[in-house]
Amino acid sequence: MKSILVLGAGRSCSTLIKRLLDRSEECGWKVIVGDIDLSVAQQKVSGHDRGEAFQLSAIDNIERDKRICEADLVMSMVPAFLHASVAKVAIAAGVPVITPSYLSDEMKSLDEAAKEAGVLVLNEIGLDPGIDHMSAMKVIDEIKSDGGVMKGFESYCGGLVAEESDNNPWHYKISWNPRNIVLAGQGGSATFKDAGRVKLEPPHRVFRRLRAIEVEGQLYKGYPNRDSLAYEEIYNLPDMETLIRGTLRVDGFCRSWDILVQLGMVRDDVKLVWSKDISWSEWTRSFLPSKTAGMTVSEAINATVISDHETNERLEWLGLFDTEVGPEITEGTPAEIIEALLVKKWALEDGDRDMIVMWHRFEFEKDGKRYARTSEFFLEGRGTTYTAMSDTVGLPMAIAAEHMMVGGGFGSVGVEIPVTSNYYDVVLPKLEEFGVVFKESQIEL
Amino acid sequence: MKSILVLGAGRSCSTLIKRLLDRSEECGWKVIVGDIDLSVAQQKVSGHDRGEAFQLSAIDNIERDKRICEADLVMSMVPAFLHASVAKVAIAAGVPVITPSYLSDEMKSLDEAAKEAGVLVLNEIGLDPGIDHMSAMKVIDEIKSDGGVMKGFESYCGGLVAEESDNNPWHYKISWNPRNIVLAGQGGSATFKDAGRVKLEPPHRVFRRLRAIEVEGQLYKGYPNRDSLAYEEIYNLPDMETLIRGTLRVDGFCRSWDILVQLGMVRDDVKLVWSKDISWSEWTRSFLPSKTAGMTVSEAINATVISDHETNERLEWLGLFDTEVGPEITEGTPAEIIEALLVKKWALEDGDRDMIVMWHRFEFEKDGKRYARTSEFFLEGRGTTYTAMSDTVGLPMAIAAEHMMVGGGFGSVGVEIPVTSNYYDVVLPKLEEFGVVFKESQIEL
Numbered sequence: 001m002k003s004i005l006v007l008g009a010g011r012s013c014s015t016l017i018k019r020l021l022d023r024s025e026e027c028g029w030k031v032i033v034g035d036i037d038l039s040v041a042q043q044k045v046s047g048h049d050r051g052e053a054f055q056l057s058a059i060d061n062i063e064r065d066k067r068i069c070e071a072d073l074v075m076s077m078v079p080a081f082l083h084a085s086v087a088k089v090a091i092a093a094g095v096p097v098i099t100p101s102y103l104s105d106e107m108k109s110l111d112e113a114a115k116e117a118g119v120l121v122l123n124e125i126g127l128d129p130g131i132d133h134m135s136a137m138k139v140i141d142e143i144k145s146d147g148g149v150m151k152g153f154e155s156y157c158g159g160l161v162a163e164e165s166d167n168n169p170w171h172y173k174i175s176w177n178p179r180n181i182v183l184a185g186q187g188g189s190a191t192f193k194d195a196g197r198v199k200l201e202p203p204h205r206v207f208r209r210l211r212a213i214e215v216e217g218q219l220y221k222g223y224p225n226r227d228s229l230a231y232e233e234i235y236n237l238p239d240m241e242t243l244i245r246g247t248l249r250v251d252g253f254c255r256s257w258d259i260l261v262q263l264g265m266v267r268d269d270v271k272l273v274w275s276k277d278i279s280w281s282e283w284t285r286s287f288l289p290s291k292t293a294g295m296t297v298s299e300a301i302n303a304t305v306i307s308d309h310e311t312n313e314r315l316e317w318l319g320l321f322d323t324e325v326g327p328e329i330t331e332g333t334p335a336e337i338i339e340a341l342l343v344k345k346w347a348l349e350d351g352d353r354d355m356i357v358m359w360h361r362f363e364f365e366k367d368g369k370r371y372a373r374t375s376e377f378f379l380e381g382r383g384t385t386y387t388a389m390s391d392t393v394g395l396p397m398a399i400a401a402e403h404m405m406v407g408g409g410f411g412s413v414g415v416e417i418p419v420t421s422n423y424y425d426v427v428l429p430k431l432e433e434f435g436v437v438f439k440e441s442q443i444e445l
Numbered sequence: 446m447k448s449i450l451v452l453g454a455g456r457s458c459s460t461l462i463k464r465l466l467d468r469s470e471e472c473g474w475k476v477i478v479g480d481i482d483l484s485v486a487q488q489k490v491s492g493h494d495r496g497e498a499f500q501l502s503a504i505d506n507i508e509r510d511k512r513i514c515e516a517d518l519v520m521s522m523v524p525a526f527l528h529a530s531v532a533k534v535a536i537a538a539g540v541p542v543i544t545p546s547y548l549s550d551e552m553k554s555l556d557e558a559a560k561e562a563g564v565l566v567l568n569e570i571g572l573d574p575g576i577d578h579m580s581a582m583k584v585i586d587e588i589k590s591d592g593g594v595m596k597g598f599e600s601y602c603g604g605l606v607a608e609e610s611d612n613n614p615w616h617y618k619i620s621w622n623p624r625n626i627v628l629a630g631q632g633g634s635a636t637f638k639d640a641g642r643v644k645l646e647p648p649h650r651v652f653r654r655l656r657a658i659e660v661e662g663q664l665y666k667g668y669p670n671r672d673s674l675a676y677e678e679i680y681n682l683p684d685m686e687t688l689i690r691g692t693l694r695v696d697g698f699c700r701s702w703d704i705l706v707q708l709g710m711v712r713d714d715v716k717l718v719w720s721k722d723i724s725w726s727e728w729t730r731s732f733l734p735s736k737t738a739g740m741t742v743s744e745a746i747n748a749t750v751i752s753d754h755e756t757n758e759r760l761e762w763l764g765l766f767d768t769e770v771g772p773e774i775t776e777g778t779p780a781e782i783i784e785a786l787l788v789k790k791w792a793l794e795d796g797d798r799d800m801i802v803m804w805h806r807f808e809f810e811k812d813g814k815r816y817a818r819t820s821e822f823f824l825e826g827r828g829t830t831y832t833a834m835s836d837t838v839g840l841p842m843a844i845a846a847e848h849m850m851v852g853g854g855f856g857s858v859g860v861e862i863p864v865t866s867n868y869y870d871v872v873l874p875k876l877e878e879f880g881v882v883f884k885e886s887q888i889e890l
Contacts (some may be wrong), residue, residue: 201709262649272643343721
């Protein structure tokens with residue numbers, strides 16, 4: 001019997017593994033799931049008779065590599081920096097690989113070897129990156145083949161909380177890696193094109209110049225992510241007036257989060273030691289000038305940065321003004337201390353459902369006229385296990401896996417990302433069956 | 446004949462090499478100077494009959510290491526990351542080493558080997574670090590031995606331009622590594638203690654909360670540098686209410702420089718490509734929101750950040766608003782583009798003299814009373830070669846070298862920095878002969 005090897009079985013793998021198991025009988029495969037924590041792998045397999053769980057060693061890759069060589073397809077869900085090491089072994093063994101992660105330079109360097117081995121290593125086929133690439137390129141290709149000339153492209157995606165589960169003033173709960181949430185926008189300058197000019201925004205400005213976005217009557221704000229200029233080449237969009245990829249949040253979130261950024265409360269570059277009995281308000285004063293020591297923390301923030309009433313209420317709701325209670329961990333970077341707080345405050349609770357929102361805007365010229373088309377989708381999760389995040393990361397991967405195992409394949413070899421019709425023509429229609437339906441509209445400008 | 450080996454002969458080595466040559470006859474040594482660029486080494490030796498120039502290989506260390514083994518003392522003036530590699534060879538050969546650079550972790554790790562070999566590897570014996578350590582520790586030790594209890598320590602140093610050569614609105618010219626000037630304060634969060642609390646300032650805030658400092662009737666402003674908290678241990682200053690080490694600039698400089706920081710114009714984390722014929726004003730617009738496109742660049746800055754008339758005049762003086770002329774290099778990080786501009790605009794010209802200002806403040810309690818003592822010096826340079834920067838970096842090194850070669854030595858082995866009386870009792874009195882005279886004053890608070 002053919003087999004699919006899933007490496008890594010963390011929270012974001014729930015839907016992927018379930019879907020692969022659900023399809024195992026009809027497609028005639030078994031699903032072998034490995035994780036550093038055997039019980040996590042076992043739980044995901046949940047006794048399915050076509051499933052098998054095993055333990056990934058933390059010390060060596062002997063078992064992992066043996067399993068890779070025996071598999072017909074590898075789904076690499078390990079931490080991103082490990083994908084290339086998985087892919088190297090798989091390419092040598094002639095086994096194709098799928099990952100949801102951004103293509104690294106190390107992975108790119110395996111392209112020639114993969115082509116020589118006749119193996120497809122398909123990256124960036126989750127939500128973002130993944131569904132964003134496919135849904136955007138489908139429209140871009142349509143516009144171009146219809147004689148349009150692309151002038152602007154903007155694309156924003158956010159993992160949020162469903163309206164019915166939204167019961168905090170940030171309108172946000174955590175459906176993915178909390179560390180990435182705390183460090184969002186802080187990894188480096190954002191570069192993009194806007195109004196015909198190359199633009200750079202340093203990390204302390206990205207939450208300030210926001211893009212207003214409306215989806216299904218709800219107002220969001222988007223901030224730019226890292227290197228959008230690379231998409232001139234990746235999406236073949238030369239001479240754009242506007243080229244921005246970013247993240248969206250419910251209106252108000254970014255304005256308030258910016259205060260944490262301004263004050264340095266999400267810095268990850270220096271470890272500090274606070275006294276073990278420090279309160280949150282005292283901790284917060286680490287980021288405020290000494291001349292504000294006589295004020296309340298809320299007043300001190302107003303005297304230091306341009307905040308507002310709603311923001312200070314949000315900071316207070318997080319507990320940052322608390323004079324009785326303090327951080328549980330008192331040694332670490334500010335980002336680490338804040339992360340430990342947010343994991344509790346922004347937890348998806350039993351019965352909560354998350355939500356994904358994606359929005360693209362395409363501006364183009366055709367026959368002397370100028371048009372703007374938008375394409376958007378939103379999807380609510382099914383609960384705290386099969387979240388919208390888990391669904392939208394796992395389903396494109398599972399659909400791609402099925403197409404490669406029993407559907408004839410994508411007709412490509414080498415190290416790829418899904419930006420061409422051979423991918424989006426297969427994956428997008430299947431995703432619609434799961435509710436990932438893009439709604440388009442167009443206006444003349 | 447004994448010999449001192451000087452590795453590296455760049456601009457900051459002028460005074461060091463001159464002084465070693467000047468003393469060579471009386472002290473009975475020869476001075477061997479190596480540089481990647483032979484002509485630079487030759488120029489510094491300038492035909493002195495006790496001097497010798499040779500070329501350091503860019504490919505291997507064979508010649509360098511042979512010279513180290515033959516020397517009686519090595520002055521390592523190579524780029525900081527290379528000092529440890531020099532020290533390793535020297536320790537194995539039993540040859541002591543002097544460097545002006547901050548002690549790296551790699552260098553620290555050689556302490557045991559140096560002790561076993563009975564070799565002194567003396568680091569941080571230039572200006573800052575160097576003279577700052579010695580002058581501060583001398584006072585701290587005095588206060589403590591006099592029964593005082595240290596409560597606060599602040600120390601600021603700046604390389605500036607002498608008043609008579611100050612003819613630009615920034616009141617600044619470049620007397621050391623221009624790259625470090627552009628990236629000042631941007632390498633990571635500053636951490637320090639202020640009013641009894643641990644404080645963190647992210648790079649986008651360090652030029653905003655400034656310390657007013659007056660030396661010889663001139664007003665300066667100081668900003669904190671990186672990790673001041675480490676000096677609790679290095680200077681043995683536990684339980685300080687205030688502990689800050691920083692850099693000072695003429696009043697107004699930091700406020701204007703902060704605008705470049707705020708806008709992202711000194712970011713070094715992303716390389717961009719601008720069009721080759723771009724003007725400076727268009728380049729500056731890369732950092733301004735598109736909604737300001739209809740304004741002048743000066744108006745656009747005012748609409749984006751909290752600037753002021755003086756600051757915009759300073760930016761205009763730099764040429765950043767120029768609509769005709771543009772950057773000579775148009776590919777690189779913003780920091781690289783700005784550095785190329787500043788190297789020209791802030792150049793020390795023929796006849797110009799630079800200036801060093803250092804200011805310490807010690808707060809302590811004694812017999813139930815509280816006192817503040819300040820200790821400060823300023824020194825003007827002798828020209829564009831023997832700058833105050835070159836003098837204050839090179840003279841402490843040359844004094845230490847002479848003491849180690851013919852003065853009986855410091856009585857220490859291992860990897861050291863000069864924070865104890867065996868160093869400052871020797872070096873500070875000698876420095877006074879060259880005009881490095883600290884002026885102290887004390888008040889009761």
